[in-house]
Amino acid sequence: MNEILKNDLDNFASILDEIQKDSISFLNNINEVPTSNTNQETDIFHLPVTGLGASTTLGLFNEHFKKLIVSSAGPRYWGYVIGGVTPAALAGDWLTSVFDQNTQSTQGSGDISAIVELQTIKLMTELFRLPDHFNGGFVSGATMSNFTCLAVARQWAGRLLDKDIAREGMSGEIVVLAATPHSSVIKSLSMLGFGSNNIIKVKVEQGRERIDLEDLEQKLIQFSGKPVILNCSAGTVNTVDFDDFQALTVLKNRYNFWMHVDAAFGAFAACSDDYIHLLNGWENADSITIDCHKWMNVPYDSAIFLTRKEYQKLQVETFQNSNAPYLGNPEENFSYLNFLPENSRRFRALPAWFSLMAYGKEGFKWIVQNSVDCAALFKNYLETSEHFEVLGNVNLNVVCFGLKNQSKTSEFLNILNRRGKIFMTPTMLDNRQCIRAAFVNYRTTKEDIDIAIQEMEAVLENL
Numbered sequence: 001m002n003e004i005l006k007n008d009l010d011n012f013a014s015i016l017d018e019i020q021k022d023s024i025s026f027l028n029n030i031n032e033v034p035t036s037n038t039n040q041e042t043d044i045f046h047l048p049v050t051g052l053g054a055s056t057t058l059g060l061f062n063e064h065f066k067k068l069i070v071s072s073a074g075p076r077y078w079g080y081v082i083g084g085v086t087p088a089a090l091a092g093d094w095l096t097s098v099f100d101q102n103t104q105s106t107q108g109s110g111d112i113s114a115i116v117e118l119q120t121i122k123l124m125t126e127l128f129r130l131p132d133h134f135n136g137g138f139v140s141g142a143t144m145s146n147f148t149c150l151a152v153a154r155q156w157a158g159r160l161l162d163k164d165i166a167r168e169g170m171s172g173e174i175v176v177l178a179a180t181p182h183s184s185v186i187k188s189l190s191m192l193g194f195g196s197n198n199i200i201k202v203k204v205e206q207g208r209e210r211i212d213l214e215d216l217e218q219k220l221i222q223f224s225g226k227p228v229i230l231n232c233s234a235g236t237v238n239t240v241d242f243d244d245f246q247a248l249t250v251l252k253n254r255y256n257f258w259m260h261v262d263a264a265f266g267a268f269a270a271c272s273d274d275y276i277h278l279l280n281g282w283e284n285a286d287s288i289t290i291d292c293h294k295w296m297n298v299p300y301d302s303a304i305f306l307t308r309k310e311y312q313k314l315q316v317e318t319f320q321n322s323n324a325p326y327l328g329n330p331e332e333n334f335s336y337l338n339f340l341p342e343n344s345r346r347f348r349a350l351p352a353w354f355s356l357m358a359y360g361k362e363g364f365k366w367i368v369q370n371s372v373d374c375a376a377l378f379k380n381y382l383e384t385s386e387h388f389e390v391l392g393n394v395n396l397n398v399v400c401f402g403l404k405n406q407s408k409t410s411e412f413l414n415i416l417n418r419r420g421k422i423f424m425t426p427t428m429l430d431n432r433q434c435i436r437a438a439f440v441n442y443r444t445t446k447e448d449i450d451i452a453i454q455e456m457e458a459v460l461e462n463l
């Protein structure tokens with residue numbers, strides 16, 4: 001064996017020890033780690049001829065790159081929709097790399113981690129109080145989940161046209177409707193050959209981000225006879241608006257379309273009796289996208305897709321490997337290899353399984369309520385302030401706001417973010433530039449809101 005490798009292998013325990021110490025010190029001080037980094041200069045290294053070994057490499061990383069790491073997993077990183085990492089999720093994530101399984105088949109000899117993955121999907125549907133008619137799997141994020149679901153939708157639409165689109169390609173005859181699609185849905189449609197310009201926009205209700213049902217019905221009548229795929233939202237990113245899935249179900253029964261629900265983080269509303277009504281009727285979806293690295297507080301990268309079991313054959317048609325041996329009945333002969341985009345992949349279900357078992361229904365209910373409470377506190381402050389205004393509705397855990405002096409909003413955000421105590425991201429709402437604060441991290445407390453307010457007032461003084 002190469003000498004350096006051999007030496008590392010002999011010293012595995014002390015290497016893991018060092019990493020553990022470093023990890024504890026980072027995680028225990030995460031509140032003090034800056035939320036942004038103004039020093040963008042990075043050192044450049046050349047590939048060594050003789051390797052340095054793991055321990056020296058760790059030292060090198062700590063010296064040169066550690067300063068670039070920001071507390072995106074900390075309590076005051078409110079940009080994008082970034083979840084944190086619970087202890088159990090980290091445990092599962094570490095072990096995922098330790099075990100290094102290649103999660104594919106539920107049969108045969110060798111690795112059977114796919115059995116745990118299927119069980120984890122089942123636990124997730126229990127958490128979301130979804131009926132038993134869904135199956136699914138883990139992918140890297142909601143983007144890949146949207147992609148997977150829409151790929152099966154495409155195969156379904158092809159079936160209505162007597163075409164096997166996975167084999168024959170697109171016909172251009174399929175109608176895709178959406179009102180407030182996340183950018184990843186548009187990206188998925190372009191990757192799938194629908195052409196992202198071909199999405200037909202459905203109107204939204206006045207003052208809301210959800211589908212206007214009258215406009216939708218008109219379009220469904222207009223396109224009757226063609227296969228229709230409807231992208232719905234369970235939590236839009238700006239105002240966390242939910243489509244009316246019960247009303248959509250009535251239309252679905254009348255007009256037969258594929259109902260895809262992008263519930264990347266909004267799915268977690270199902271964890272609370274107070275919010276589950278927002279999702280009423282979503283169980284009638286054909287496919288659902290849910291992120292684990294957002295409100296579930298599992299580390300990057302992790303998401304699931306759910307599709308109805310009745311579409312298992314369509315799903316295998318979509319993702320089967322052309323050189324795969326005879327697949328038989330996909331339900332009896334289940335393999336993730338022919339069920340989603342990746343072939344080889346890590347045991348991504350494990351951090352989720354650890355989280356589900358460690359915190360249970362009550363734990364996730366608490367996480368959801370804590371985020372909603374934080375958003376409400378922050379909104380209250382903004383409403384009483386003479387400088388800020390809340391923009392759009394605050395339905396759950398996201399607050400959009402701007403400066404009353406609109407021209408200063410962008411400068412304000414830049415300065416605020418550069419100070420490194422709090423991080424938020426810009427967004428557009430009703431054609432207006434604003435700032436979005438998304439609350440999903442379980443670590444965030446009232447004290448963090450107070451710190452954010454102090455920071456915001458300090459920036460205002462110097463603006």
Ligand SMILES: *Cc1c(COP(=O)(O)O)cnc(C)c1O
Pocket residue numbers: 081140141142143144182184185235236237262263264265291303
């Ligand atoms: C974040 C998000 C996505 C994209 O998810 P990734 O995990 O970044 O791939 C899609 N839809 C919604 C509603 C989201 O919030």
